[in-house]
Amino acid sequence: MRKFNSLILTAALALSLSFPAQAAMPDLPMITSGYTEEGVYYEVHGEIPAQRSNSVEVTRIVAYSGDITPSSTLAWTENIQGHPFSGTLSLVSFRYDIRSHTTLATYQGTLTAD
Numbered sequence: 001m002r003k004f005n006s007l008i009l010t011a012a013l014a015l016s017l018s019f020p021a022q023a024a025m026p027d028l029p030m031i032t033s034g035y036t037e038e039g040v041y042y043e044v045h046g047e048i049p050a051q052r053s054n055s056v057e058v059t060r061i062v063a064y065s066g067d068i069t070p071s072s073t074l075a076w077t078e079n080i081q082g083h084p085f086s087g088t089l090s091l092v093s094f095r096y097d098i099r100s101h102t103t104l105a106t107y108q109g110t111l112t113a114d
Contacts (some may be wrong), residue, residue, distance in 0.1 A: 056078050
């Protein structure tokens, strides 16, 4: 009985330990990078649509340096196949990785041709 209790205690202790995890930047091409008005460095990653149309649904992942709370919306303009598109993207999710000191925010929305 003592061995069984010891085994249960050891298993509970092992499961309660946290294991470090590295935040993996998605394997998406970087679209742009820069600094916010507050001086926070960011990178934007996402897929570029293959075909041009009047509007495109996009997902953009923004990597902010530091532990921040991203804006719920993001006014966004980019060139797709040499043509300007713009729109407002909405925050879908975000998480902070303590090991890389990076906040990853995922935005989605529709960009329309200007």
